[in-house]
Amino acid sequence: MTIYSLYIYDRHCACVYYHDWQRVKPARPAIEGGILPAVSHEVTPNTNTPAAVDPSRRNTLMSLSGVVVAVNDEVPRTPLPNATSSPSLNSGLPFDEEAKLVYGVVLSLRNMIRKISGKDEQFVNYRTSTYKLHLYETLSGYKFIMLSDPNADSLRFVLRQIYSGPFLEYVVRNPLVQMDSKEHGIDNEYFRTSTDRMIRGLSVFQ
Template sequence: MTIYSLYIFDRHCACVYYHDWHRTKRPRPAGKDALLPGVSRVMSYQAPVTDGVPQSTFTSPRNTLVSSSGIVVAVNADEEVVKPPSSNLSISQAQGTALPFDEEAKLVYGVIFSLRNMIKKLSKRDEQFTAYRTSNYKLHLYETPSLYKFVLLTDVRADMTASLPSPVRFALRQIYAGPFLEFVVRNPLIPMDSRTQGIDNEYFRASVDRLIRGLSFFQ
């Protein structure tokens, strides 16, 4: 199974954290004042630039802008697929036609919001929206009691190659019960529910990355 990207939204519908692993093409950095600070250094408008490449202080073997597999979220299907890093295609060219990150995050949340409302209206029971699948990817949702929404995009084989009934949803709950509570909720330097600041910090990002890579179904 391939894990593509993780979004965390707060109760005000704002994206407060982003992390990716196997994306074919990252979105462009968000426009000025279009994204809360502290969401992702690479996706932020204020990210420092060296030779045309946004730099992040977080280092990871897969913290790159292109890879050999994955999907593109909210990008037209007829757009050219980004070549692997061995090609001569520059990163600026690879990002040229991608959506800004703030627009992509709004589209992801819009899908969740619409499907949750549809389920509530059509269902005769108290059902919850936890996932949906297309021919190219699967979206998994875990919502906390404080209305934070953890959204993970994977390939369509998710939940088919593991023994647990819903291993991806269990992994999202692990992120919430582990790194999120430890490095975000209990961190006095992170303003929770402030509408002005994201939750990204080095300890939380490294812990999430380590947890995801340690999953038995991580590819």
């Protein structure tokens, strides 16, 4: 069993964070203008401008020390290897279309369950032959969605831990992160590193 990827959506239905671990095919970069900046450098549209520098490495507040960590915006970022040269690895949908499909599936299933079973029932996961989708929704409207091996147990508690731990610590309580702006993702190096460490430490992760 293993964990494939994590998506976070805000209350405006926009994907504000993405992280993958063991995808069979790498995520295809989004079309320029299709996603918010700083969602993930792996799916950011390829450009040759200084703005392509990873925004997650700028304006980040380390909560324990109060030190602001900044990186020169003019330092060019090394492009991802084979980002456009291998059609076999990038034959799927662009990431912005993939993110819309994931959110659409969750929204449709959640609405269907509410109409059939009533407001007391919650949609928390569903399983297919190739993956299992897990959902945790916060009171503020953020949706944490994780894709895992179909044989994995419910990982809703893991999504809740991500929210109550790294998300609150490095995103909500970080005054330099633009929350709910409709213009920017929420990625920063501390949140990404902490989330990655948490997922790799799980017994379900192989």
